[in-house]
């Protein structure tokens with residue numbers, strides 16, 4: 001695979017004019033860059049350092065800790081910017097672009113253990129290893145995330161009910177912290193390992209990780225699809241049937257209300273063996289294992305406004321529901337379509353226009369299905385355009401104090417920003433989630449209140465204590481961390497070090513390429 | 517930090533005792549705001565504003581001395597506040613005087629006082645603020661302008677022109693800050709019933725400090741650049757700008 005090591009982040013990355021980079025003869029080049037998450041809300045500018053090698057990342061952390069780099073507003077790692085909110089932003093501080101760290105350093109094709117740079121994308125892992133018969137142990141709804149981002153958010157897939165979260169399959173990682181670079185594995189230092197998994201980059205920059213991949217015979221899945229008429233119906237099917245499948249997910253039509261509330265399409269599947277495939281594919285094992293992601297379309301920088309409104313979304317949902325087969329068994333689907341249906345359209349986040357959007361994702365216990373119903377009901381009532389909501393069932397929780405999954409139901413849905421009272425409404429939904437003992441997912445969050453957050457993550461103090469062990473001075477900082485009180489800026493931070501003058505401007509630098 | 521729906525967690529007010537500012541503080545305190553610094557002229561009004569912010573639920577409230585016309589001191593004041601509090605998510609520029617048009621239009625000192633307070637002094641403070649916001653990489657600068665600045669009226673042109681200056685300055689500053697993560701929102705209320713307008717006959721579409729505060733929060737939510745309060749004034753003033761001079765001249769105060 002020869003993907004050039006360019007950062008492939010299609011969010012706003014315009015280079016900010018009038019911010020001179022330090023002309024220092026030594027040290028990394030920093031470029032002031034405006035960053036957002038996938039939702040394109042709450043932009044902030046940071047000094048971005050390209051970690052062209054793990055040593056550069058480690059040096060940047062050390063330099064910021066020693067006050068040699070940045071203006072006292074800390075440092076955070078960034079992957080492909082697929083978290084929805086402000087997790088991979090550090091306003092006025094330093095951001096390490098980790099996407100350059102994408103080399104494969106060790107491979108054991110007997111056991112499926114691979115050691116890769118933390119900037120390696122899951123897409124490139126699939127391109128490389130699926131044809132070799134190995135698949136990633138956990139994949140989110142997009143393959144365009146880095147291994148570092150997957151660990152930091154301790155991501156989950158459609159197989160959480162049987163395989164747990166991403167970090168459960170990480171056997172070792174290398175972490176650059178303000179108190180030095182160290183190898184961390186779940187046996188040697190479980191505390192630090194699990195504070196890093198789900199720790200949203202605030203325990204250090206992961207530079208390398210070893211993963212246990214899973215064996216597959218083909219790049220196809222055998223998928224069963226069924227329509228469910230309402231929420232009770234789909235939940236019942238999931239409770240009774242999910243255990244029989246490796247992967248399971250339900251897509252809920254949020255426009256359906258009243259008696260049809262929760263009507264959905266349930267898709268579940270297992271990796272196909274070669275023998276399961278149609279004769280034509282079976283005859284060509286190389287094709288049966290091929291993994292060639294394709295971009296079918298790219299959303300333009302300024303899509304027609306008002307593209308997503310209750311009418312278009314309603315029509316889309318209706319069409320989509322009717323298109324789904326009432327019941328279909330054992331149909332082969334390629335991995336790309338089954339796991340990452342949205343990846344075919346590059347930069348689809350632009351569809352929501354300049355104000356951006358957010359994703360609300362929460363989890364509540366098995367016996368709290370009513371909360372799911374009420375949330376869908378309330379959002380349906382205000383007619384906030386949302387294509388589809390995703391409903392999954394989690395298995396046992398993961399050991400990380402800030403890891404999101406816990407046993408029960410998780411619902412995720414996209415909401416456009418700008419609707420009056422959206423913030424208030426979501427606060428009220430948070431009240432319900434907290435009352436039910438549930439929580440929201442930090443990788444998707446861009447607005448939860450501190451009080452709610454603290455109630456949702458009762459092991460926060462434990463996590464903070466571990467973080468303090470490797471970062472006693474609180475050098476690792478992000479916008480999400482500031483917002484939720486995971487880190488803070490001391491006095492004297494971000495004094496302007498220069499009077500911006502046109503002469504010092506870097507306006508001549510073209511904005512970075514937006515490749516995907 | 518500012519969240520995805522535009523709500524700040526920390527706020528610096530220049531003109532901290534302003535009635536409109538107090539209403540804004542109450543609104544943002546009911547959402548995410550935990551730290552408020554009220555910079556204003558010392559006195560019972562400022563003390564009262566601190567109390568109100570506390571009872572609105574703000575954890576950390578502090579008052580500091582700010583005299584708009586003390587231009588020499590602005591740089592140092594802004595520097596020390598940003599240093600001490602590690603930055604602000606939002607800065608609200610609320611100081612202002614109405615003046616006494618009939619007297620001021622014959623009094624050089626009176627005219628200069630209105631313009632220095634409302635325009636020169638605040639513009640000076642705003643450049644200091646803008647530099648700090650730019651350095652911290654994000655922030656919302658919210659400026660209380662007025663519809664009086666949309667077109668200066670015979671009956672009110674000293675104040676009106678000072679607001680016109682402040683308004684134009686704010687827009688230019690907003691453009692200068694494009695791409696830095698910092699944005700400027702200009703708020704143009706009509707007649708707001710309160711201390712500043714006490715004893716005056718309410719103009720059509722008169723509003724309240726609370727309504728202005730709600731519009732500010734709403735503006736933050738949708739990342740607006742210009743907000744009229746009430747919203748209908750945007751269209752009213754689009755027309756007013758084209759009323760013939762001879763007629764405009766007779767517009768009452």
Ligand SMILES: Cc1cc2nc3c(=O)[nH]c(=O)nc-3n(C[C@H](O)[C@H](O)[C@H](O)COP(=O)(O)OP(=O)(O)OC[C@H]3O[C@@H](n4cnc5c(N)ncnc54)[C@H](O)[C@@H]3O)c2cc1C
Pocket residue numbers: 038076077078079080081082083084087088098118119139140141142144145146147148149150152153154155156157199200201202204205206207342443444478
């Ligand atoms: C369409 C779509 C579908 C998604 N579906 C799912 C899903 O099904 N399940 C799920 O769990 N998530 C899902 N996500 C969320 C996504 O998996 C996570 O947000 C993931 O963290 C993104 O990885 P990234 O490389 O883009 O990281 P970024 O978004 O750049 O960063 C995310 C966090 O990771 C930290 N980080 C990044 N790199 C490093 C590093 N090298 N060292 C330390 N910290 C680092 C950052 O500081 C930040 O806190 C989805 C996102 C999208 C856009």
Ligand SMILES: NC(=O)c1ccc[n+]([C@@H]2O[C@H](COP(=O)([O-])OP(=O)(O)OC[C@H]3O[C@@H](n4cnc5c(N)ncnc54)[C@H](OP(=O)(O)O)[C@@H]3O)[C@@H](O)[C@H]2O)c1
Pocket residue numbers: 531532533534535536537556557558559561562582583584585609610611612613633660661662663704705706707708709710711712713
């Ligand atoms: N009220 C309206 O109808 C209306 C309409 C449109 C726009 N506005 C604008 O909205 C803003 C707030 O007004 P408001 O209605 O809240 O009136 P307000 O209560 O009188 O507030 C104005 C504030 O400005 C302060 N101030 C005056 N001169 C100052 C100086 N030299 N230095 C420092 N502070 C000074 C005042 O301080 P003291 O408390 O010490 O006097 C007062 O707290 C003003 O800019 C005003 O022009 C008001």
